């Protein structure tokens with residue numbers, strides 16, 4: 658049973674998106690993240706299990722290889738492609754939450770940063786928890802957050818960063834958002850962040866995972 662999750666972890670790590678993909682050459686003709694995710698779900702693994710025990714694990718492993726100088730940017734890109742092929746199968750499970758919308762959450766990966774997988778996962782889960790999500794994409798400057806806040810007054814802002822060099826951009830953006838309206842709630846996340854960093858930049862909430870964010874958001878509805 659667990660075998661399929663191991664195969665899926667390897668498919669993501671190696672960047673094998675689907676059976677027809679010619680990359681990597683030594684896995685030609687083998688099932689990729691696309692097929693293996695569909696199979697794992699059919700076998701009864703929950704979307705959460707598939708995500709944590711295989712997909713996120715695969716991304717973590719390619720990250721380790723990159724740190725060790727055993728993998729490079731093209732390999733990380735292929736892993737991201739495989740992850741995206743898998744995500745289209747798990748998305749419906751996270752999006753099938755309540756229909757009534759609890760409020761609006763504006764999401765963006767900060768300026769200078771192109772990593773959008775974690776943000777996209779957060780978006781799926783927040784949407785599944787019943788919130789309207791306005792996704793500004795990656796490499797998002799303050800001006801885009803400003804425009805979205807003007808369009809959606811009272812919305813909560815969620816920012817993601819995966820690089821130590823871009824997480825610092827969150828400070829300026831948070832300050833400018835708070836200068837526009839001190840009541841705007843700003844939540845931050847991404848692998849290099851911490852609670853301490855969140856406190857330092859004056860953001861309201863940090864969580865290492867989307868579950869923490871949905872609980873925080875639901876708490877806001879209950880307390881209002």
Ligand code: B12
Nearest residue numbers: 720734737770771772773774775817820821845846847848
């Ligand atoms: C895939 C990947 C890429 C892909 C990104 C593709 C894409 N569309 O996203 C590509 C190839 C483009 C890439 C490029 C680069 N990358 Co890169 N990349 C990765 C990798 C392998 C995986 C990231 C990922 O998707 N993780 C999986 C997701 C699910 O996890 P996550 O993003 O952390 O999100 C979770 C939580 O953090 C949280 N979360 C995320 N956001 C938010 C927001 C809120 C509000 C909340 C509450 C929660 C939350 O929820 C998510 C789900 O659990 C990581 C390694 C790693 N271990 O993270 C390196 C990594 C992030 N990359 C790294 C580097 C160095 C780069 C480059 C600079 C390489 C280069 N020399 O060009 C460039 C930078 C490009 C740029 N300007 O952004 C380094 C960063 C080092 C550092 N400390 O700064 C890492 C850590 C690799 C390493 N081990 O060194 N990368």
